[in-house]
Amino acid sequence: MRRILVTGAAGQIGSELTPRLRELYGGENVVATFHIKKLGEDLLSSGPCEHLDVTDAKRLREIVEEYDIDSIFHLAAILSAKGEQKPQLAWHVNMSGLYNVLEVARELELRVFYPSSIAVFSPETPRDMTPQLTVMRPRTIYGVTKLAGELLCDYYHNRFGVDVRGVRYPGVISYKTPPGGGTTDYAVEMFYAAVKGEPYTCFVREDTVLPMIYMPDCIKAAIQLMEADAERLTRHADYNLASMSFSAGELAEEIRKHIPDFKVVYKPDYRQRIADTWPRSIDDSAARRDWGWKPSYGLAEMTRDMIENLRRRLEEGLL
Template structure:
């Protein structure tokens, strides 16, 4: 990679991905895009373009002007948001993906887009979920993600596009607060622990889900994109994870630093239903074997980092 365009650059992953790529490749070689202007001081005053990913003409104009060799397509609506407006979710998640893939095909660009553990469903094995397994999701978000995995495989096999991707678990960050995901409790709980000393979880106490600290997620993207293509057998849906946790586990770790922290529950049936359709713990062996995936943060280290960073804010 030398010149990179990022769609959805103000989203959950895109903001931190932009900063890390600019640090590595230079401000002039990384062009973030989104449907609104950046508010973050770190992104203001630097190259940025407005782009609705449904607008293929505008996407082509930006690509023609910037001349990238890589597209990182991060623009998407998250799980709970998709359930509120499934048709709109399809338009954004799938329409935008097709436009970005077509752009990559037409201009011979390397391509990355993330999938998710949401691509699994109730009939998927819950424990040690394999790289290749049954995928019958019951949410629009999940349907989008499975469709996206297959579409990226198709563009690689049919047109030779160098497509790559991972199935992200819940991502935890202190930089950007949550935006409509089922795993959002695992971010909110840290902010509320600092602000109020308590948190009311919308996910039930014994509900395990895979999670990863955002720094590990960003490193995974870059490592996969820099990997030798000849080593990649699966390409567009590598299982990645760092920990399988539930709200009680997070609360207990927080209490080591904030002893009076209290956790309550008011379970949201929609998001709880989504969580229960996902695996409890997935197997990331193939990502480790094929391109050296190796997360650095466990729950203990992540908790210390999150609480310190939020206090400093």
């Protein structure tokens, strides 16, 4: 039995992870919390929902106590591209939010899931098959907060015994909720444009290769890690996680197998500089060894599934 609280439940990942958690553990046992962005109808009607600003420690604790929560999936954050526009906000939300979550977890013995990111890496990091332990000097405020967050999680584990687990997600691709301002958003935007029959102006160069993951695998990783036997885990909040890597041009080519006249022009903006500091591919052998991580989707399967689902959503008038 689990009693789960999800922060940032209305976001790209939360809007799909929360329904899956409700399926697994029962709707009434999973509290979806949201801030400015509203929850979808499916989440509002399938279990408890609460407004929560994660920088408000008092309100967080009230909700945890009211629902007798034992695990927090802490998704709320300001992402990389938006963070560069509002660095002070990114620091405040990402650091105070995590601190508040870890403090309530320490006091009430809760488990925590922390989604870190490939943004913790930097230009000095080896960019191919980036190792688990390597040089990390992130240049974005988002990367700085995600790396500081990993270290804070490790500290709470080592010093106070908090059971906190997390992965370094690559760019997440999905069709239900548009991404919230990250550097890998172009991959998702390309699909939306292609399915609507529109050309796409891509904000990174054609040869930009980044690691990506499809939403079903993203969700699988979070749940599998949180259900893993603690004794087998050799790391805490910083498991490298890989799924697929491709360039923006390769993605456009794959989409053209389904939508042949899809056109892309490449006009790199400030996000190119961010992409250039991140790895091209990731060594996730620790995750594979410790908790059996294995992704199900590659580029071809993901592209087929994205296009099928976005076409259906377009027909239903949801795009």
